[in-house]
Amino acid sequence: MTHAPSLPDDPLAPLVPPEDQRQAARMAHDAFARLFRLSVEGKPAALAAGVAELEIGCREWCSAAGSEEARALRQALLASGIDQWALAYSQAFELTQLPGPSALLGALRAGLDVVADARFQQQFESVEREEMHAIDFKVELRRAIHLALWHAMAACDDRAEAARIMRGLGGMMLALIERMPLVGWRLVADALAHVQIRLLSQNAPLPQETTQRLFESLRLSLPAQRHREILAAAGQAVLAWQQARRPN
Template sequence: MTSSSAVLPADALAGLADADTQRRAALLVQDAFAQVFRLTVDGDDAAAGEGVAQLGNALGNWSAAADDGDGRVLRLALLLSGLDQWGLAYCQAFGLQGLPALSALLGTLRGGLDATDDSRLQRHYASIGAAEGNAIDFKVDVRRAIHLALWHGAVASEERDEALRLAAQLGGMLVALTREMPELGWRLVADALAHIQIQCLAHGLAAEGLAREATEALFAALARELPASCRDEVMATSARVVMNWQQARRPH
């Protein structure tokens, strides 16, 4: 368990993709996934093909704008990693067998690589997960967006079973993060809880009814299921983030 005051591990990929680049990659992934998810749901094959081609071109251009070959391929690896994470999370949360438009986009992004760049891509993709601190700004932003999207799905649901099921799926993902990332995963969980509370305070969400029940169920499950070694740190850190946000909004 790493205390909140400890120094974060070094990001071995920061020299090729700095924090701003990583955050930009996370935002591009979020926008691209939203589009391919909508294209899949709409079920229009022609529109999906055109949309995937446009997305592939835009994302490819962003990757190609890096200063050198390794930077270009790392950008692509970040995009693929993020899209994979979004796709897995949604398939698990909504019981989907697959997302055809997402699969097509992933194929488009990899399709133009020669053997050398494909080998580089595999190496950089593996390096993202090789150490918890690698591409940490990217990881934080991707996971935050996924967690908030699933929470919004839960609180927007009009069916109690669906709302509680999504909240339970999200809770399971957050608990799993602490196992997958034993050093930093708790920070991502605290980040998710803090931003859920901030959304509630800023926009009056989950104040009553089913939305409140689902949110309370999520927090109760985490308090019950998180390992004792990190539960108090998660709750204290998320509370501190919310308090800082509230203080920053007060008139001086």
């Protein structure tokens, strides 16, 4: 059996440690979930109040960092996370606009002076461009996005709607593997392992069927060796989960 090579260190970890990176991903998730709900409800006053409250919370968390660079990186992570959630949902559910996330991103950026904005932009571009930059943030974020879309797919009663979400999720996974050649396939394997674990606890036929189609679409779209590596990594994670649940 071949083993995946070890990953290089994250050069941004000294600025924002792994646990803080994971916290940024969770904060972005929570902010998006709240703003998505408020956007769907269509109540402008409630949405504006939600944006204002979240802006304060995000700014306070960023301000707690120990340096200007760390504060800029924290804000870049929050912005990147919210933006990726909005993009994923727009693609999966064919949405044309999400006013809540856009308003929060604009508010966070508008409060920066010229120097702080340049510092933020530099950190944001670094995270987007360099695969290993803020890797713990990326792992936490992509896992949450993939599983949220899978849960949305699994909750569908309509086969066509479930298939549409499945196609969106599969496309995101393939794009991630292409954009992040070193880590992307590992993130997909992580998501597939969590999906398999969820399926072990339910017997609903439509989620089983649609998930099987997701696996099949990945098999057909990926090089055979890469597909085998993903399945092997996912299988090992599921096996470890099963072994951990066995009584001693």
